Each structure stands twice: as C-alpha cells, then as structure tokens.
Amino acid sequence: MSDIKTISGFSKLSKSDKIKWVVKHFYKDPEQVMQELMSWWHRDEEQQKLLDGFSENTISNFPMPFGIAPNFLINGKAYAVPMVIEESSVVAAASSAAKYWMDRGGFHAQVLGMKKVGQVHFTWKGEMRKLESVFEELKTELRKDAAPITANMEKRGGGVLDIELVNFAHLEEGYYQLKVTFDTCDSMGANFINSALESFAKTLDRFISDHPIFDEGVERDISIIMSILSNYTPECLVRAWVECPVENLGPFSSGLDAALLAEKFRKAVRIAHLDPHRAATHNKGIFNGIDAVVLATANDFRAVEACGHTYAARDGQYRSLSQCTVENGLFRFWLDIPLALGTVGGLTKLHPIAKHSLELLGHPTAEELMMIVASVGLAQNFAAVRSLVTTGIQQGHMKMHLANILNHLGAKGQEVEKAMAYFDGKVISFTGVREFLETLRQKQAAKVV
C-alpha cells in the first residue's frame, strides 16, 4: 500500500513543484504556506541560485538575525563583530561584556597551535615489527603519491606535518591507524585533508600488498576501514583572556562589592569545572558567542561544537572550558578552546553575507579569526556568569522575552511602551501580557466609541 506522504524522485522536481508537493501533503492551508515560503526567495535570481547551490532539495531560505557586537578590543585592535543567532540577549550580552572590558585593557588572545588531524583506519593481521621497520619508506611513498594534492597547500606554507602509525590492536584485534597531522593555513581544510587521506589509504594498501618484507598470505591482506579527518583538533588551539585588579571590577549597579563579585565569579567557574551538569550550561553560554560568529563567517559550527565538547572532556570528565583565578588582588579569566576555522575556501567567500562579515573583521587570517571567536566566547561567558552571580539571568532575558511576546501579539507604538513600563520588574508570562494588551485595547476601543 502506498503512503501518499512519501515520494520517489523528489530531488528531480522543480523548486515550485517541490513546494507544491510539500504544502499539499503536510499543511492545512497549502496556498498560504506556499506564498509565505516563496516570499523568502531572494528577489535576485542569481543570488537565489547561489544559495540553492549550497544544499539540496531547497524550497526556500531560512532567515536568521544578523547582528553586530561593537567595541571588541582584542590585542589592542577594535572590532565590530558579526553574529548570527536567534536567541535574544546574546548579542546584547556580548556587546555589554565587550564594552566592560574595553575600559579594562580589552581582550588578549594567543594562538597556541594550528595542527589539524586526519586518520586512515585499517585492519591488518601482519607483524607490526615489520611494518615499523619499513615505515620511513612507506611515509616517503605516501608523501610522493599525495604530492599532486598537497603541492598547492605546500606553496601556501602548509601541508602534511607528520604521519604516525598508531597501534590499537590491544583494543580491537588487528586495528591500526595512520594518524596524520596537517597545517591547512587559512582554510579549515576538510576537503584537502580528506583527499590526502584517501590517497594515503590507496598507497598503504598497495605498499602492504607489494612490499617484499611481508609474507604471502594474511600479511598482504590489509583492509582499509575508512579515511577521514578528525574534528577533534586539540592542537589547533587558541587562548583568550581578560584580567584586571579586583578593585577595578566595580562599580556595580547592584551595589555588589568588587571583591565579593570576584570571589562569587571564581566559584561559579569552579563549579562548572567540578560538575558536568553545570559545565554543559556554562559551555553552552560560551558557544552562544562562538557559534554566532562561526555562523556569520560561514564556518562549520558542528565541527567547532564537536571539537569543543570533546576538548572539555579531555581528562575523562566533562568540564568548563573557561577558568578563573583571583590571586594577589588580580582577577584573571580565560578560555582555552580548539577552533578549526577558515577564512578562505568553503563558503567563506561564496556566502553573500559571510564575505561581508569577513570584510567587517578586516579580512582576518584563520589565526586572527580564532582569536576573535575565542574572545567573543569568553565575553559571552563573562556576561552570563556575571548576571548569574549578581542580578540573575532572567532580568535581562525577560526584557527580550517581553519584546518577543509583544511582537507576536502584534503590539505597536504606544502599546509597546505602556507594556514595557507596566511589566518593568514584574514576572512576565505570555498570558499576562496578552491580558494586559486585551485590557488596554478594550479601554482604547471604549475611548474611540
């Protein structure tokens, strides 16, 4: 029996026919949904074609807010940072932390390493000692065969840094890896790494099958399981930090003493080091900032997230990515995070807005972008923890929440102003705001009559 909600050949339909099929089968008001989806098509056909080319089966575009967090002073240079994020308060919090630290020396950042990683996973029943004895020979072959792929990257100053043989046979019978480190310069390098690894896999297979050191039979029998980059790049690492004398942390409108704030802040970060439940939320706050800049520059936020969370669990327990000390009257707050980012290649220059993001940041190198992104992550974390240990997070959030509810209920001009004034300091709920607006509107209507 055929299910009308499934289809074969969807990808071959025209874009309009794809929409028609979707709205007909999944919506109560197909015509209206179709109009709305089509209203988000770009008016310029060429631009729309470009966007459609990024993915498959596209039927429309999905708008996200593109905001700016100004006043980021990083290593003495001022940036206005582009952020793409749908969560209210994030850009406001980043901007507030940027301004706060601008008056206290700004953010400092340093790239600690740029190494990317890729692996060829294989199984083999031969004698490891023999493979090790000819490994230098194998490495020469691997590099020689991959030269057409690596030549261009080498001209740019990067390429294959090292190739190691890793023995996992104690964990899984006959399982080994070629673990390869790369320098991909200003590109994220995924395509380059994967192409090089696939070349390595072929060479490895041939080498084992042909080399006279290996006996006929099982020793010639290698099975390549897979060749793929690793998104865990702990040596593609950046540190961002802020510091100032404790007394310079104030004054605070809440009247909180600077020394008390420093201590509560330090404890809050320490708690995120000790407790994975808090660590996940703490790090989520960091990624609020990081992902927003990563998206705005058309970098791969899934890769960045996967890597960051793996790094956060590097000692076996998931912990805070940031750390804080209060020693000898000095408040120090820092973030170490691996970030595999690119400022060339991928969508960085193709995406119509991402290229403007990069221009806004002054066409940064990958290293500079790593420092900017880490600083925004730290700023976001600072703003969140500062709110948490002082006023609580809801105060700021609720203002934005109220604005969203008012928007949803179609409030305009005076209605918005009156609602903002009325709910100042009060608990905000959707029902409460709706009732407030209804009463206001009834009063207005009565006046008009």
Ligand code: MEV
């Ligand atoms: C909300 O998106 C992020 C926070 O929960 C982060 C934190 O708790 O540190 C506020």
